[in-house]
Amino acid sequence: MTNSSVHYRACNLCEAICGLEIHYTGHQVVSIAGDKSDPFSRGHVCPKAVALKDIYEDPNRLKKPVRRTAAGWEEITWEEALEEVAARLGKIQASDGSDAVAMYAGNPSVHNSGTYLAGTNLMRALKTKNIFSATSADQLPHHFAAWQQFGHPFLLPIPDIDRTDFWLILGANPLASNGSLMTAPDVANRLKAIQQRGGKVVVVDPRYTETATKADAHFFIRPATDVFLLLAMLQVIFEEKLEKVPAYADGLEELKALVAAFSPEQVTERTGIETAHIRQLAREFANAPSAVAYGRIGLSTQAFGGACQWLVNALNCVTGNLDKAGGAMFTQPAMDILAASKGEYNKYNRYQSRVRGLPEFMGELPVSTLAEEILTEGEGQIKALITSCGNPILSTPNGQQLDRAFETLEFMVSIDIYINETTRHAHLILPPATGLEVAHYDLTFNALAIRNVARWSEPLFSKETGTKYDWEIFQELTARLTGHYSPSFTPEDPHAKVDLALRFGKYKLSLDTLRQHPHGLDLGALEPCLPARLQTSNKKVGLAPPLLVKDVERIKKALAQPASSDFDLLLINRRHVRDNNSWMHNSERLVKGRNRCTLLMHPQDAQQRGIETGAKVEVLSRVGELKVEVELTEKIMRGVVSLPHGYGHGRGGVRLNVAQAHAGVSVNDLTDEQVLDDLTGNAVFGGVPVRVQNCYDLRSFV
Ligand SMILES: Nc1nc2c(c(=O)[nH]1)N[C@H]1C(S)=C(S)[C@@H](COP(=O)(O)OP(=O)(O)OC[C@H]3O[C@@H](n4cnc5c(=O)[nH]c(N)nc54)[C@H](O)[C@@H]3O)O[C@H]1N2
Ligand SMILES: Nc1nc2c(c(=O)[nH]1)N[C@H]1C(S)=C(S)[C@@H](COP(=O)(O)OP(=O)(O)OC[C@H]3O[C@@H](n4cnc5c(=O)[nH]c(N)nc54)[C@H](O)[C@@H]3O)O[C@H]1N2
Ligand code: SF4
Ligand SMILES: [Mo]
Numbered sequence: 001m002t003n004s005s006v007h008y009r010a011c012n013l014c015e016a017i018c019g020l021e022i023h024y025t026g027h028q029v030v031s032i033a034g035d036k037s038d039p040f041s042r043g044h045v046c047p048k049a050v051a052l053k054d055i056y057e058d059p060n061r062l063k064k065p066v067r068r069t070a071a072g073w074e075e076i077t078w079e080e081a082l083e084e085v086a087a088r089l090g091k092i093q094a095s096d097g098s099d100a101v102a103m104y105a106g107n108p109s110v111h112n113s114g115t116y117l118a119g120t121n122l123m124r125a126l127k128t129k130n131i132f133s134a135t136s137a138d139q140l141p142h143h144f145a146a147w148q149q150f151g152h153p154f155l156l157p158i159p160d161i162d163r164t165d166f167w168l169i170l171g172a173n174p175l176a177s178n179g180s181l182m183t184a185p186d187v188a189n190r191l192k193a194i195q196q197r198g199g200k201v202v203v204v205d206p207r208y209t210e211t212a213t214k215a216d217a218h219f220f221i222r223p224a225t226d227v228f229l230l231l232a233m234l235q236v237i238f239e240e241k242l243e244k245v246p247a248y249a250d251g252l253e254e255l256k257a258l259v260a261a262f263s264p265e266q267v268t269e270r271t272g273i274e275t276a277h278i279r280q281l282a283r284e285f286a287n288a289p290s291a292v293a294y295g296r297i298g299l300s301t302q303a304f305g306g307a308c309q310w311l312v313n314a315l316n317c318v319t320g321n322l323d324k325a326g327g328a329m330f331t332q333p334a335m336d337i338l339a340a341s342k343g344e345y346n347k348y349n350r351y352q353s354r355v356r357g358l359p360e361f362m363g364e365l366p367v368s369t370l371a372e373e374i375l376t377e378g379e380g381q382i383k384a385l386i387t388s389c390g391n392p393i394l395s396t397p398n399g400q401q402l403d404r405a406f407e408t409l410e411f412m413v414s415i416d417i418y419i420n421e422t423t424r425h426a427h428l429i430l431p432p433a434t435g436l437e438v439a440h441y442d443l444t445f446n447a448l449a450i451r452n453v454a455r456w457s458e459p460l461f462s463k464e465t466g467t468k469y470d471w472e473i474f475q476e477l478t479a480r481l482t483g484h485y486s487p488s489f490t491p492e493d494p495h496a497k498v499d500l501a502l503r504f505g506k507y508k509l510s511l512d513t514l515r516q517h518p519h520g521l522d523l524g525a526l527e528p529c530l531p532a533r534l535q536t537s538n539k540k541v542g543l544a545p546p547l548l549v550k551d552v553e554r555i556k557k558a559l560a561q562p563a564s565s566d567f568d569l570l571l572i573n574r575r576h577v578r579d580n581n582s583w584m585h586n587s588e589r590l591v592k593g594r595n596r597c598t599l600l601m602h603p604q605d606a607q608q609r610g611i612e613t614g615a616k617v618e619v620l621s622r623v624g625e626l627k628v629e630v631e632l633t634e635k636i637m638r639g640v641v642s643l644p645h646g647y648g649h650g651r652g653g654v655r656l657n658v659a660q661a662h663a664g665v666s667v668n669d670l671t672d673e674q675v676l677d678d679l680t681g682n683a684v685f686g687g688v689p690v691r692v693q694n695c696y697d698l699r700s701f702v
Helices: 047-057 078-096 107-111 113-126 140-150 187-196 210-214 226-239 252-259 264-271 275-287 305-318 367-375 399-407 470-481 495-504 511-515 546-560 603-608 657-661 695-701
Strands: 005-010 019-025 028-034 066-069 072-075 101-105 131-133 166-170 200-204 217-219 292-295 348-352 359-361 384-388 411-415 428-430 451-454 521-525 569-574 599-601 616-620 625-632 640-644 688-694
Touching (some): 028 047, 078 384, 078 428, 078 470, 101 367, 107 113, 113 470, 113 495, 131 367, 140 305, 140 359, 166 275, 187 200, 187 210, 226 252, 226 264, 226 305, 264 546, 367 399, 603 625
Parallel strands (some): 101 131, 166 200, 200 217, 569 640, 599 625
Antiparallel strands (some): 005 019, 066 428, 451 521, 616 625, 616 688
16 A cells, blocks of 8 residues: 555445545555544444445446437437526426426435535525425434424434433434434444443334344334334323423423323333333433433334424433433534524425325425326426436335336436436436545534534545536536526535635634544534524423324324224335445445345244245235245344335346346335325335235235
């Protein structure tokens, strides 16, 4: 490595934002390792970091705009592509109205500051109500609860795991996912440190996960019943007078009255957790010197996602653990996205989706309604679609229906680096420079980190001649769509905004200061900041906010009358440390080894159905069916089966050579776009009713 140069940057692939030390010569990556001098990640990386090299070198990655023709994809110039996109979108909006053009923004939008900063302007310029994103298949319930309880959807409490004495993890598997809405690189060692200082970690999950194996206790819970468990824990805490409620909390008496109906006895059967265990869990949580409940995607993507996040916040608050070291705390980031977005996101139900009448939240509509908005004729029908950084075909409910819907679009353009399951439907694909070629400041994840941190990443390699950054693409499109384009138009680097925000921020930093700290800056542990930082009009934390209180009726109904179904198993999802949603299976080093796209099933459930390990089974749900290899394990609860999310690369027309050789099946060919968290509109992936049978059963039946 003597002749190589070294570059330091943050890994932008997941929320852990690990510091990287990259050795390179010329335009060749020699090695990628953890940056031991990064005070936050301390040298930690996961196997995905090295895949940044694979993405950089990937022969399937697009570098020039392409147009779909009868003879296949043809490369065209940027000028031609951008003109065509603007002209076709403009024409459709002129004849069918603004809403006829929709946009979907996917997850990497928030991992790429250029995209994030420039993308919203394009959304605004479209003047369409049909804005969708991965948010409504992910963390929307967290924003909803934060808006209702703390006054701003981005005021998200972060578990202070470096100081807690009791970490209750529900519906999250940070050892595989590396954490979410909790930027905490090296979560495995942080978890171990809790135990080493005498603390405790408890996991509640229908699967005995990688995180559960490291925890002090694990409880199997029946999918989508966490809301009952949380209500019962609160009931015990109030009944036994274990609460320590801060003065700035509002609605305590109302909350007490609401939870009274949910004793452990009432919820034990539905949750599958013994009453004694619920009581003990509530007591231990309330009596710990400090404790924090943390519920992530397994809690958000269920029928009571919003209520679950409300009750997690309530549990932290009434036990005196909100805004306290070792509890759930708020960040005070160097660039405060809260200040930058005051008023803009506190919006709910200003308009509804056309077909199903689903409410808007934060300027978006639920992605579960995208297909029907395209397929249902009438005024306001979606005729054209822009996707950016997204693969909704594999990542949102009922992917097969979306496949059919996208086929009918008059025009579709994708801003993306690959021809994948979604973008193969596009008429044009506009590929941005990405990864090691871009500058990056983690606007979102610095603001969700368990310490106040800041870091700036310079591009390692200059982008190739003739390629464009995502922000250049967005700005050129926006200018054309709004009539502000002229041949002299020059896009402006949006990171100037970051510099400005840093200068005016709490720590008076600047991009130059950050450049002098290539390993990142640690700005200290999270500090108490309530009630000052609250954005509610009465400067109080709402324990019983009106929209959530209203949802309790639905919860009561669900407890009294469990839905009956012809489908006798409940499907949940999982992540593996070498996956990243749907888009990193084109790296050989990440997909090699044993087939990971298997259906996990309990041996007794298998025996009942005459299924043996390694067998190919048929999985059926209301919306679809697929065939997959089964893997028997006692690490999954009886009555529950699990598939990974993000596979299904076997669809025709995909150009991902490595991923296609490890195609797997898409769990979202089974998930149901009609079943939502009715309160927030979030997609439901946990507890999808399915039936599983040997493939030959079906043949003999026919
Ligand atoms: N059943 C089920 N479904 C799920 C989940 C689940 O757990 N179970 N998880 C949900 C969650 S949490 C999320 S966040 C969503 C993710 O849903 P999406 O964000 O829609 O999907 P991804 O698979 O992340 O696709 C990312 C896309 O971005 C492209 N891309 C990568 N880097 C760049 C870049 O720099 N610029 C541009 N323009 N494009 C880029 C990739 O090629 C890919 O097409 O999926 C959700 N869907
Ligand atoms: N390696 C890897 N890392 C990732 C990603 C990835 O795809 N791969 N994706 C990134 C993204 S976009 C996100 S949002 C985060 C998500 O990060 P996490 O929230 O940690 O996601 P998962 O690992 O899917 O963990 C969800 C857990 O919920 C459980 N679960 C399912 N249903 C229920 C239920 O009803 N109740 C309870 N209590 N548990 C349930 C599942 O068994 C699973 O263990 O991960 C990020 N990091
Ligand atoms: S944990 Fe996340 S941020 Fe860290 S190296 Fe892996 S993918 Fe990158
Ligand atoms: Mo996500």
